[in-house]
């Protein structure tokens with residue numbers, strides 16, 4: 001049955017891009033003219049900041065929409081500004097979806113069962129709750145599995161019934177991920193390998209038309225040596241690989257995340273794309289758009305070139321085959 005992973009593959013093929021642009025808008029790094037406008041409307045306040053984040057976020061979305069299939073909104077940067085920030089988050093979710101993009105909420109949720117259920121409802125909705133306005137929902141959510149399987153189940157059940165996607169943290173991109181995630185258990189597996197086994201078990205029951213599950217895994221683009229191992233442990237999961245760009249990940253380091261079919265991985269970058277203009281003094285939206293366009297195209301070319309070298313860039317072959 002067509003599921004979230006099929007939606008991803010369909011759109012990745014259409015855009016010819018495995019790139020995810022992360023929208024992590026930090027008020028100290030967004031161009032000053034957005035702040036000046038926000039201050040003139042709402043003063044230096046949470047409402048003003050949320051307005052600046054909204055306008056900047058729209059610029060990013062409008063710029064990258066032709067080059068990527070997926071955007072990932074980092075909830076934390078919006079939560080900073082309370083209700084105004086959260087409203088901006090959802091306004092940007094709607095905007096991105098209206099522009100034909102798939103939206104991942106990066107919130108790394110996970111709690112005891114009933115609370116996970118509520119988190120799941122807040123991001124995916126619940127048709128049986130008549131008190132909840134039909135607000136927008138996201139297409140997928142990052143979740144933290146460290147409370148155990150009863151914390152994952154509510155997200156899993158909602159994802160299945162509402163045709164959503166999950167990206168479960170398996171091996172995170174940060175240096176300190178080794179502190180806990182690389183520890184070996186009595187089973188001889190590491191903590192992250194154990195989580196990978198869980199992910200694979202959840203994934204097996206929800207395979208879509210292209211052979212992938214709606215249960216995906218987060219594996220840092222920074223852990224080049226581990227990527228192949230995780231690919232083998234979770235053959236049916238789409239990997240979300242953050243850590244490209246600002247954290248050091250490169251195209252040549254992440255090709256093992258892709259299956260021989262040329263799919264199965266989304267590579268995510270935030271700061272290296274959305275702040276690619278470097279200076280907050282940049283004057284016009286046109287200049288910002290040009291910098292972001294160059295950055296996202298370079299990233300896409302870097303990944304596609306690396307895949308081509310490994311014979312994993314499939315759309316050229318598909319285009320040729322369909323001509324015969």
Ligand SMILES: O=C(O)c1cc(=O)[nH]c(=O)n1[C@@H]1O[C@H](COP(=O)(O)O)[C@@H](O)[C@H]1O
Nearest residue numbers: 074106142172173220242246247269270271
């Ligand atoms: O789930 C994530 O997206 C995530 C997982 C991980 O292991 N490492 C990681 O950096 N992230 C997120 O990916 C984004 C990385 O941003 P950049 O380093 O600027 O590309 C941030 O929003 C992080 O919260």
